[in-house]
Amino acid sequence: MPGRVILVVRSWPRLSQTFILNEVLAMERRGAELTIVSLAHSNEQRRQSQVDKVRAPILFLDDVGFRARWSRIAGHAHVLAAAPVRYVATLLHVLANPGLSRGYATCSAVRCFGHAVVVAVLVLRLRRSDARTPHLHAHFAHDPALVGMLTRRLTGVPFSFTAHARDLYQIPPASLVARAAAANAVVTCCQVNADYIARTVPAEVRPPVQVIHHGVELDRFSPTLRAPGRDLTLVSVGRLVEKKGFADLLRAWAALAAAGYRFRGEIYGDGPLRRELTELSTRLGLGELVSFHGERDRDEIARALARTDVFVLTPCVTEDGDRDGIPNVLVEAMACGIPVVTTATGGIPELVRSGENGLVAPPGDMAAITAHLAVLASDPALRRRLGESGRRTVESGYDVEAAALALEAVFDPRTPLTAEVAS
Template sequence: MPGHVIMIVRSWPRLSQTFILDEVLAMERRGRELTIVSLAHSGEQRRQPQVDKVRAPVRFLDVGGFRARWSRISDHAHVLTTAPMRYVATLVHVLANPGLSRGYATCSAIRCFDHAVVVAALAFRLRRSGARAPHVHAHFAHDPALVGMLTRRLTGVPFSFTAHARDLYQIPPAGLVARASAAEAVVTCCQVNADYIAKTVPDAVRPPVRVIHHGVELDRFTPTLRAPGPGLTLVSVGRLVEKKGFADLLRACAALAESGSRFRCEIYGDGPLRRQLTELSAELGLGELVSFRGERDRDEIAHALARTDVFVLTPCVTDDGDRDGIPNVLVEAMACAIPVVTTATGGVPELVRSGENGLIAQPGDVDGIAGHLAALVADPALRRRLGESGRKTVESEYDVEAAALALEAVFDPRTPIAAEVAP
């Protein structure tokens, strides 16, 4: 049987983080036993229906009250008595290096140490129960990876992490080097991220960096026959935040309307910019051409994609470095054989090859975005050709089952827990 994986996430369950949910379910289908450790509850009212299919227990670390405090004290005592040298050395390391949590973070370094002790106690108990030596894997390079790194120092268990987008680019290089140098491997979703890691982490301490695309369930997102109507339906999905570039999309829709194209655009998602974007839509005179549909779960998004003619997402890099890797919604739309219009941000050009399986403009190029949309509105044959090519791309490169298989090499535990060995 494969070894147990302790997966550390920032919060659970997050509506937008379908890539983590898909990964968990795919690994469980392959017989992998997991425990999810979430640094915090997501606090979201809506969640994906597929969360109910997850078998893994979830340990939340933001729980208050007497029982939670006593449990944490017990975990500290357990780790201290099991590996006293490691416990003291790791605590001294954290106190001497408070900058480990600089940059994009919500926890201090000492708080991450406190969380890591809980994970370490879990790892020791799993080993004592007779389970194969666990592997600790963190999703996101900021707080979760720091907790995973400290767990590695406390226990000696193998540790890896997946770096995504903001979490990778908004922590200081020294913090990334510290996390990577303690890891068995670093996983990321696109080559541009891998190149950044290779440039930032010196060869002497850099572990293998694996590019594993976030896959989708090919039997869930499938092509459907879309009935022709009086105008085309454009759909976009994403959190209403700056890096998604929705302001550029609205301006492109205004240019498209001026050209006389018949369409309507539906935007799914919510976020801090909703009011600003609805006001911009009104200022541009878009009226009923653009509708904001709010947050939706994956089943509702799949239903929307079934009646979509063109999918559009126009991300950009913000002034503070926030950006996307490869947005899963683009992969899902292409899996449905929907032609896509997008921008060359992050890892998007690794997925979408302009003119072959979609159309790409430069970030912020409103005229270019509008031109691509106009071309697809006017040409059914182009829509069909790009859509079919997009489906083939996803089938060959973005299957969630293939991604789970690739992760097996990362999660195969090779290092036993060491109780009293200097870190």
């Protein structure tokens, strides 16, 4: 392993980004020395209890006040003095290419340069204290990867980034090319994303692209004995945003109820569409059949999964290209031995093979989603078979410890990487 891994994220801690927290804890269990650099505080009211187990120091770049401003000014002076040619060349590059921050972004290119200077100071300090070279890894291809790319230009530090979903598809292709060309490796969570990167980034500048599935803690999400009830419990988890397809899910549930099936529907998550979805649920006549529970941490989600008969998630691709990779909640449900009904969006078909370890419908096809739910509602043996197969799938390819080991190889300069190799 390098002397230290600097992990750049958009905000910390995020309830919806448990996969990053899982990776951090798994890497720390393996002895990695991490520093987490967060472009902003998440300011979320809820957080995962496991956040308190993280040993890594956290550096927030959105602090305000006199001391923070003075520290940033001193940082520019320090980096300029340490590497004047790199500093001036990087600043001119940013000023000449403001489009680096176009598309899905919350920071301008100039602001990302300021963030990169702060990270560069950290890199220089770590180099003075450790003979080994630190490695910089950014989670998400938009702002964090741009900060990583600029830090690479300022310091020459080895750099990689993980591309997930919206951050990958909603930045201009030229921006993705620029980030990838500066990286030692690009990591992504599913093969469909790797294929998109291969099509977008010319081979002559494309680094190795590694598919590393987000892993779950297999001992934490594990099968439990569920006593059969008169009514099925159908559960879905996710942010209440368009790409998660909750409107399609509610319509499928309404059709299921109209066909005479008895069930309880539970939705965990919050987001900008909550009011719209609750109103839709009422209009569809779902009434007391469906409950919206809001945001919950992973401990509460694990308890909800322990009493779930069928897990349902019906994502789609939005008009602006937003989509999922492989939703972590699907992996968690399958780890619990729960049969899943989902849609063929993003990397989901890589995880769920219809009829083998779950049931998959075309995105937006309410009739197919309803039919899958009806089949599972009337066939307990099929539910059990698909649930058991789903657990085996997760055990073989979605263990967080295996993901941490694969990331170590990306961060270790001694490990030769090959292009588009799945973990």
